[in-house]
Amino acid sequence: MVITEHKPFEEILEMLKDSQSIFITGCSLCATSCFTGGEAQVLEMKEKLEKEGKTVTGYAILDPSCNKLQVRATLKKQKEAVDAADAILCMACGDGAQTVAAVVDDKPVFPANNTMFIGEIERVGHFVEACKACGQCELGWTAGICPITKCAKGLMNGPCGGSKNGKCEVNPENDCAWVLIYERLEKLGKLDKMLELKPPKDHSKAYNPRKIVVKK
Amino acid sequence: MGLLEEKLKSGEFVVTAEMAPPKGIDMTHFKECAKAVKGRVAGVNVTDFQSAVVRVSSLGAAVILLEEGLEPIMQITGRDRNRIAIQGELLAAGALGIKNVLALTGDHPMFGDQPGAKPVYDCDSVNILMIASKLMEGQDWAGNQLNKAPEFFLGASVTPLFDPLEAQIIKMKKKMQAGAKFFQTQAVYDIEVLRKFREATKDLNAKVLVGVIPLKSPGMANYMNKNVPGIHVPDALIERLKGAENKVKEGLKIAAEFINQVKEEKLCDGVHIMAIGAEENVPILLDMCNL
Numbered sequence: 001m002v003i004t005e006h007k008p009f010e011e012i013l014e015m016l017k018d019s020q021s022i023f024i025t026g027c028s029l030c031a032t033s034c035f036t037g038g039e040a041q042v043l044e045m046k047e048k049l050e051k052e053g054k055t056v057t058g059y060a061i062l063d064p065s066c067n068k069l070q071v072r073a074t075l076k077k078q079k080e081a082v083d084a085a086d087a088i089l090c091m092a093c094g095d096g097a098q099t100v101a102a103v104v105d106d107k108p109v110f111p112a113n114n115t116m117f118i119g120e121i122e123r124v125g126h127f128v129e130a131c132k133a134c135g136q137c138e139l140g141w142t143a144g145i146c147p148i149t150k151c152a153k154g155l156m157n158g159p160c161g162g163s164k165n166g167k168c169e170v171n172p173e174n175d176c177a178w179v180l181i182y183e184r185l186e187k188l189g190k191l192d193k194m195l196e197l198k199p200p201k202d203h204s205k206a207y208n209p210r211k212i213v214v215k216k
Numbered sequence: 217m218g219l220l221e222e223k224l225k226s227g228e229f230v231v232t233a234e235m236a237p238p239k240g241i242d243m244t245h246f247k248e249c250a251k252a253v254k255g256r257v258a259g260v261n262v263t264d265f266q267s268a269v270v271r272v273s274s275l276g277a278a279v280i281l282l283e284e285g286l287e288p289i290m291q292i293t294g295r296d297r298n299r300i301a302i303q304g305e306l307l308a309a310g311a312l313g314i315k316n317v318l319a320l321t322g323d324h325p326m327f328g329d330q331p332g333a334k335p336v337y338d339c340d341s342v343n344i345l346m347i348a349s350k351l352m353e354g355q356d357w358a359g360n361q362l363n364k365a366p367e368f369f370l371g372a373s374v375t376p377l378f379d380p381l382e383a384q385i386i387k388m389k390k391k392m393q394a395g396a397k398f399f400q401t402q403a404v405y406d407i408e409v410l411r412k413f414r415e416a417t418k419d420l421n422a423k424v425l426v427g428v429i430p431l432k433s434p435g436m437a438n439y440m441n442k443n444v445p446g447i448h449v450p451d452a453l454i455e456r457l458k459g460a461e462n463k464v465k466e467g468l469k470i471a472a473e474f475i476n477q478v479k480e481e482k483l484c485d486g487v488h489i490m491a492i493g494a495e496e497n498v499p500i501l502l503d504m505c506n507l
Contacts, residue, residue, distance in 0.1 A: 152324055153295075153321060153322075153324060153335065153337045153340070154337050155321060155337070155340045156340060156342075156343070157340050157341075157342035157343070157387060157390055158342075158383060158384075158386055158387035158390065159378075159383055159384070159387065160321045160340075160341075161321075161373060161374075161375040161378070161384075161402055161445060161446050162323070162324070162445045162446075163378070163445060164445035164446070165379065166379065169323075169324065169327075169445050170324045170326055178383065179380065179383060182380060182382070182383040182386075183380075191386070194383075194386050195386055195389065195390065197342065197346065197390055197393055197394060198342070198343075199343065199346060200299050200338055200339045200343040200346075200347070200357070201338075203338070
């Protein structure tokens with residue numbers, strides 16, 4: 001899932017300072033789970049903007065905001081409200097905001113959220129980063145723990161000297177990924193995997209922007 | 217062959233010292249400290265933006281040491297450079313006559329004075345060693361020919377106080393496989409930690425210089441215990457410092473006793489002194505242990 005956070009409201013107001021009427025879009029998937037773009041948050045945003053003297057011409061919870069055809073179809077149904085707006089405020093991830101901007105290309109589209117990371121839901125409202133989308137998954141030899149994401153330095157050959165009591169030097173609340181990898185490889189009887197010399201990672205698969213076509 | 221390599225091969229008890237390049241271009245103090253240890257150490261480590269703080273670069277400071285007639289050990293980290301910059305830096309070092317290179321991963325930028333910097337870490341310490349070894353074979357990392365290969369004596373670091381120690385030793389073995397011929401350790405204060413580490417690594421054919429940081433005050437010891445991973449100053453030493461009239465002198469005495477113990481028990485191939493801003497004390501410490 002793509003994890004998002006609300007931008008500070010002051011920053012949103014600053015972006016909207018030249019726009020009087022606003023159309024708000026939310027997202028039914030990730031942003032709903034992150035409480036950053038579900039219906040409740042969109043209505044809350046509407047109220048806050050109206051309190052600031054703005055007109056909200058309408059809103060839509062896109063299903064989801066990253067599906068271009070869906071976005072186009074949904075916004076078409078609300079053409080009048082969209083046309084009446086000076087700007088669109090998008091409560092989704094950066095991808096969702098760009099999809100909306102591509103569909104509504106004659107109006108400014110502003111992001112209400114900061115896109116943080118790809119992660120998992122530990123429990124409701126608790127998210128942890130799990131994947132850097134590096135393009136070359138390493139989990140097969142690391143006992144299922146990602147050193148690219150879970151090690152603050154993305155090391156490929158074992159722990160740095162900064163690990164203390166099994167915790168990371170950069171943030172002692174985080175476990176040292178390499179201590180975890182060591183412990184799990186040992187448990188699995190696969191410590192030899194850690195002894196393999198790993199060359200510098202091939203980053204060419206992460207050159208952006210990337211594009212994949214799986215269906216002609 | 218450089219002095220460091222020669223001395224380590226001869227089996228002599230080797231001394232290296234660490235010097236941080238200054239923040240700013242006045243090299244007077246740096247040169248004075250270098251002169252004070254000239255002829256008394258096999259090599260001087262030049263730190264590479266130590267603690268992720270902007271300073272004169274390690275390559276630049278290493279060249280100044282060469283001009284002063286000392287043998288630099290150029291530290292190089294993967295924090296600030298990708299593999300292209302690392303190779304260029306190593307080739308420059310080779311062209312300028314630098315013989316010793318110590319490969320490190322590098323402290324994270326968040327510890328330094330530019331915490332918003334984008335960390336690179338394209339290469340970890342093992343990767344830097346692999347790349348340096350490849351350059352020494354006359355090829356860059358991608359396999360392109362060099363017009364002349366550099367010759368380096370490659371080193372790396374190891375932390376004897378690490379839990380689980382086996383994870384550090386696995387990495388130490390990889391560093392050796394990647395070309396490391398010598399190791400300098402994080403500072404050790406408890407001789408028992410060193411004994412355990414040497415016992416665990418006795419079958420490795422590695423030259424190890426144990427790290428020594430002379431204590432300057434009980435506050436410094438407490439700070440390191442709290443903030444510096446891999447360093448633990450035992451309570452007894454902190455009490456000794458507290459009771460001492462001249463704390464700096466007592467710290468040097470503690471360091472001298474430790475070095476003498478290491479020599480006596482032949483626990484290491486030498487000692488690496490990191491004075492951290494008090495480089496002028498290095499010759500005093502060397503006098504105290506007849507080195």
